[in-house]
Amino acid sequence: MEDNEIAIEVKNLSKEFKIFKDKPLTLKEKLLMLRSDAYTQFKVLKDINLTVKKGESIGLIGHNGCGKSTLLSLIAGIMYPNAGSIKVNGRLSCLIQLGAGFHPDFTGRENIYVNAAIFGMKRKDVDKNLDSIIDFSEIREFIDNPIRTYSSGMYLKLAFSVAIHINPEILLIDEILAVGDTNFQKKCFAKMREFKRKKVTIVLVSHNLSSVSEFCDRCIWLQDGIIKRDGKSKEVIEQYLSFMSGKQVKSNEPEEKYTNEAIILDFQINDDNNKSIIGKDIKSGISIHPTITIKKIKEDGKIKAEILFLTADNQLISVIDSGFIELKKDETATLNFNVKSIPFNTGRYNIKSVLKREDGIECCKHQESNITIQADYENIGIFNLDFTCKK
Amino acid sequence: MLTHFKEIFKYRELLMTFVSKSLNARYKGSFLGFLWTFINPLAQLIVYSVVFKYIFRIQEPNYTMYLFVALVPWSEFTSSINGSLVAITGNSNLVKKIYFPRQLLPLSVSVTYIVDFVYCIPILLIAMILSKLNFTTNLLFFPIIMLIQFIYQTGICYIVSALNVKFRDVKQIVGIIIMAWFYVTPILYKMSMIPKTLNLFGHTINPQFWFILINPIAAVILSYRDVMLYGRLPDFTGLSIALIEGVIIFTLGYFIFKYFERTFAEDL
Structure with a gap:
């Protein structure tokens, strides 16, 4: 594979968290040893190797705590790995948190600029897209009100609208597609499909398996910090589901109700x-x-x-x-x-x-x-x- | 280091957004607006000038102005340190969820207060006119002194913002340090009031020299006073020492920050 066809390359990646028994939060506690400094190592990701080609859309699935979000944070550069390397080739946008940097006293319009800047968008690009952002958010009449007056739905719509107007080459998404009412969701998915058509590399973390299978060609199932399966979405999801339902049988309900x-x-x-x-x-x-x-x-x-x-x-x-x-x-x-x-x-x-x-x-x-x-x-x-x- | 500067340059729009956001946020919702920045040093000014002029009877012809030109930069300096304490911890939702160069956060605090300081310049100038001070070409050194303050101040912002993530009581410690710092900086008193010689364990030292050496902000404050109050050239030896120390603190602070930065997302 040519180097310039690779969007994300992860090599021998490991990440550990220190699980403190009772972490000293202050210098006083640390020096006087008021709280135990003891911790156990928890390996979230163990020696992950992963290559994502440009234009691929990948789903990351796995049960809670399997390391999906950690992997995404590492790729995004939010966290640093303990071992291994991550190469990202292209402009990366990370939709993990919606409405990042929103200030309640600012108007919707002002917050669009703040939020977009945090996503790395240039001011002139925001100017160009402002109308489209406002239209997409469906809250034009309130756009000049401070967002502390917004309902949580309006807040999320505005946040999502900004997020979706960034123009990334690589897009990391963590479980944020479930925003707003059904109509708004439809719009979001349409926009995501548009990204896909434009050959944006997408990594999607989700528990909503039907949207993963609909959206991603390739799927990676993480289990206890290792890649358990990597392949076509349908097959991986199926294996994942049968694995999960196998687990359910073990925890059967009591028989008294019969x-x-x-x-x-x-x-x-x-x-x-x-x-x-x-x-x-x-x-x-x-x-x-x-x-x-x-x-x-x-x-x-x-x-x-x-x-x-x-x-x-x-x-x-x-x-x-x-x-x-x-x-x-x-x-x-x-x-x-x-x-x-x-x-x-x-x-x-x-x-x-x-x-x-x-x-x-x-x-x-x-x-x-x-x-x-x-x-x-x-x-x-x-x-x-x-x-x-x-x- | 160069790549780090490049990254900051690449994200300069975000830096400006952070700065204008915190400036706007401060002035929004308070009808006194910009005056709030100014009211704290003003109150200090009134208290100190009454106490020291009429009770301690300091022999300085224009003591109010003497205090004023020192209190404004000092208050911007300490505000930036206090602001940077929460630069990372107060933005945990950003730091944990989004990638952007973290060094922008403390830097933006430092820049914010320097901009604030710039806003105060017209008021300083008006005060100079009212107290019939001479405007000399030495005022042209003002921006250079500001730059030295900025470099030093940013270095300290980096250190405290990073340490406060690991240890949440750094805030209290910084509070104590700033309180003591105020008194080892010649704001209320004159340099000449410090003895010229002091016998320390059999060695004769010059405390005035050591004051400047270990406290670059003293040289900065004295220089502001030189160019504004006395209309004379600043003490270049002191300023050069302050600049060198500023660069050292900035570099040191930056690398301390970079070291702690690796675990920000987990420690928050």
Whole structure:
């Protein structure tokens, strides 16, 4: 790779934090040893190597405390590494904090200049973009009021508007896209896409995985200070999600909330050829046949079975249910469902079977399975709608 | 060092923004406006001139003016040190979240108070006219003295702003030092009131000389007085020492700042 194609190059980067037991804050405390100076080393980042090409957009994901934000701060030059080097090639802007340097007594207009200067924008560039900044912020009528009179929404809109008008070559963003109402958010994303089209290198830290997958071609999953996965967004996010859901199972809820009056004996999902598809790859759009065998173990009563379809990050997609059936004590029943088509996109899905009483209380612990679907073509979103288009 | 200056130059607009922001912020919301900067030295001036003229009976023909030309630069000097104490700690949201050369923050405090000082010059000139002082060409040295003060003052701003991040009681210590500093600087009294010889552990020393040597701000204050009050040439030996020490303190302060800067984001 040519050197001038690289936007960010991180080599053998390590960062440690000192976690003080009780840090002496003043010279007095330090000299008189009023507080323990003892600390433990905490390695946030361990020997990270990372190369970002120009024009790439990268998502940084990982659970809280995995070092995403630290990595971003290091790239931005806010923190210094303990070991290793970071080379940044190009004008860098860092959107970690919105409204940096805003002064409450200044008017919105004055604050635009202060804030833009902190982002490294030249005054004449602000002059040129002033109208556009004000329009984008949607608060033109209040722009000459001091911002202490602003609502928090107006404040953030103005801050974001300035942030988005800086003209960077490399843009670092930390979890700040969720600003304002839905319309404003749409505008923000449109602007981000425009940056992407203009071949701005973007590094995005976010917990909002759908925006990462929509926005970034490449994704890096940080786990305990090392790069666990680095690759195509979709694949990395999927691996991340299955890892995270694996963790969730361990922390299961107590079982007391179930009435235990009926149990699921068996939960199968078969395809047309009567072969189990649980844990296997299937094609999008085929029909599936879930089968639930249930047994009533306490007194007679009405129960129903529900099958829940969820995405890997536990978003509910759809529910099908059997309707209530009357069962006597110790009676078993087999419920054969037929789902004509399962038009989901490529990805992993959880399928849960649940038994419910008439009052909606669950009878027993749900049974969970997962399937992996392969769609014929790459698409974003959850569904592939069955559609045609006349030309 | 050169690359550091280049970086500051690159961010000069931000520096100016910081300066104008703190100047505007100070004058916004107070109807006395600019006068606030001036009211503190003015109050000091009144108190000191009454006390020393009529109670201590200092033999100096124009004592009020004698105090005035020294109190204004002194008050700008100490204000800049007090301001720079919180230059980093007070801007933690910036330092923790955004990259820009950190050295701009204490520098902007120092520049702010020098600009403030410049605003005070017309008032000093008016006072000179009122007290019928002579305007001489020696006044042309005024900006040079200011520059020396600025270099020295900026160095100290760097040191205290960085130390205050690590130790939050530097503020108290600085308060004590400034209080003592005021009395080892010939503001209230005359240099000639300090004995010329002093026997220290069997060595004869000249305290006047040592005063100038260890306290560059003394030479600066004396020079302001020379050019404004007496209309004569400043003491170039004292000024040269002050300049050299100023450059040393500035360089030292800058590197202390740079050393501590590496952990600012974590210490805040």
